[in-house]
Amino acid sequence: MLILVVLPGNSLGTEEEFLAGTDTFVEGVDILATHAGETSIDADHRVSIKAVKKPAMLTPGMVVFGRVDEIFEPIALLRVVGIEQNGVRPVNNQFYCVLHVSRIKSGYAKNVRDEIKIGDIVKAVVDEIKNEEAHLSTKAPEFGVIKAFCSNCRHPLEKKERMLECPDCGSKENRKLAPGYRSV
Numbered sequence: 001m002l003i004l005v006v007l008p009g010n011s012l013g014t015e016e017e018f019l020a021g022t023d024t025f026v027e028g029v030d031i032l033a034t035h036a037g038e039t040s041i042d043a044d045h046r047v048s049i050k051a052v053k054k055p056a057m058l059t060p061g062m063v064v065f066g067r068v069d070e071i072f073e074p075i076a077l078l079r080v081v082g083i084e085q086n087g088v089r090p091v092n093n094q095f096y097c098v099l100h101v102s103r104i105k106s107g108y109a110k111n112v113r114d115e116i117k118i119g120d121i122v123k124a125v126v127d128e129i130k131n132e133e134a135h136l137s138t139k140a141p142e143f144g145v146i147k148a149f150c151s152n153c154r155h156p157l158e159k160k161e162r163m164l165e166c167p168d169c170g171s172k173e174n175r176k177l178a179p180g181y182r183s184v
Ligand SMILES: [Zn+2]
Pocket: 150, 151, 152, 153, 154, 155, 166, 167, 168, 169, 170, 171
């Protein structure tokens, strides 16, 4: 089993497969993550988490651009690729922010997957710093998906009125869109 990115409480495997390492705990026979982060397995089969540390530069109110790396309902993990600071500044060191389904849009959203999908680029605001993690919001009209890819064929989707359409296979998809879709 290979999980790249996990959230607190996600299972990393069992004690029959691995030894519990840094930032993990054991419940029954399952080894679980205490932090969001990336898993690593060393030569002794010790599974550890490289914890996601909140970058010091992130503060509530900052606008970030993130790629959706993983979705574990009701949460998406976004890898930050840029920060709006006198224009858009690219970010090279890898860190993740959390987007909970309740912070995606102002109306009710049942599932993260109904509003955003893995691979999408999302413009969001840092809503809150909690437990060393940055929680994002895309509720305001200016935030949401700015680039999305077809679920069937991965071709970039084009905006047609309020829906997205794949110019390659014709698939129609829904997202919580930002007004600047594909213009950034
Ligand atoms: Zn397609």
